[in-house]
Amino acid sequence: MFSFTEENYLKSIVQLTVFEEGVDEVGVNRLAVYLDVKPATVTDMVKKLKAKGLINYQRYGKVSLTEEGRLIGLRVVRKHRLWETFLHDKLKFNWDQIHEIAEQLEHVNSSELTNRLDAFLGFPEFDPHGDAIPRADGSITMPYRKLLNEAVPDQLYRIIAVSDNSNEFLRLFDEMGLNINDEVQMLVRNDYDGLLHILFNGKERTISPKFAENIYVVCAKCGKAKACNCN
Amino acid sequence: MFSFTEENYLKSIVQLTVFEEGVDEVGVNRLAVYLDVKPATVTDMVKKLKAKGLINYQRYGKVSLTEEGRLIGLRVVRKHRLWETFLHDKLKFNWDQIHEIAEQLEHVNSSELTNRLDAFLGFPEFDPHGDAIPRADGSITMPYRKLLNEAVPDQLYRIIAVSDNSNEFLRLFDEMGLNINDEVQMLVRNDYDGLLHILFNGKERTISPKFAENIYVVCAKCGKAKACNCN
């Protein structure tokens, strides 16, 4: 139906809009960086996707998804996250090894397969990185979370997801002994250089804002990240 | 490492040589029919595969696999049959639906994945169609079997595989109530038109040679298809 390339473009636009708060369009250069191709390549491709009715776009304008494009992009994300869950839960892959393989599996085209896999995994809502798995109809349960970077001092949080899937990040995450569902207490944020002091596993740790801004947390008590009244 | 196309060519050459008795080379036209492309396309591709050291070939000559080409082709077959086993055993797909999906999954490139999948499935030796699954090192346990078409009258056989993966064939197979591991008794072969009379599930059935030549059997008593002394 759609080529790998087309699927990758739609998936990327979904990730840069649907899964990005308060954003519903994206520029050509941004997409080029994200997809690791040159802007000229993106210009050609968005013309094609517009011709197919999958995105809204005009010369020198931003790109946004049509209803159809959104559904197709979400379907790729759905497959990606289901396969990640399979690799982690069933094949016991470490969670930092699954993303790369899922990049290939996400393009396997069979809704029957996707739905049976979903059932086989017990209809998971979130993948091993804590990201929401879109349902077959395109609906999503957005987790109610905030970045560790923006956490409030003295508050206790629970890690529910990470947003960087690079090997470097995930290895560091592992090496620090962190895990999804672990609790961390935010101690203090250094205003000068942004370094964060956190309490984890009884030890105090200093982490960079770059690291912290890739970690999603919820309030450890009520489970809500925003508008939390648990102090 | 290798493109889908290259993998498909190598897999096809494996199927037309390694898995074909007494054949170790194949012509351009044969390959073209098998791959459903034009001969000119195959000519181009075999030049490329030769340049990469994967096949032996010269102008106007036949194609055969080098050791490296053989291994790569077998690896694709291995992945194909492991995925078919997964789809059938774990996701409960009917065995006539799995081939098409495995055509896509066979190209996922991760030996770690392949080997974990193998373990997850319990290191199966044969796929749901009864075909041997090549091992990671390229070795194969060739099943000792014959075509139902060539079966000896009055002998009792057990179906262990089919060689046609088309929907038409598999549906007919299902509709007749046949299954892998079922026993059938060969009654008589009509010399004039080749029709076979078999006894299956207490009923006598007449089947065409075209149908029968896609069904592999072994002797129901000793498990050996050739040189069987069980009369």
Added chain:
DNA sequence: TCGCAGCGTTAGATTGATCTAACAAAAGCC
């Protein structure tokens, strides 16, 4: 052994996805 049918190759074109280099528009800044 010669001719021809079938097998295989070549040349030239197409399509999709990508690039570089040069250029054009839009945005941002004084």
Added chain:
DNA sequence: GGCTTTTGTTAGATCAATCTAACGCTGCGA
């Protein structure tokens, strides 16, 4: 408002995989 930086487009090229149409080999049968 005009200059500069950022953003985006165009033209032209490349590479892989395919096709069609025309042509070249080869081996089999008479």
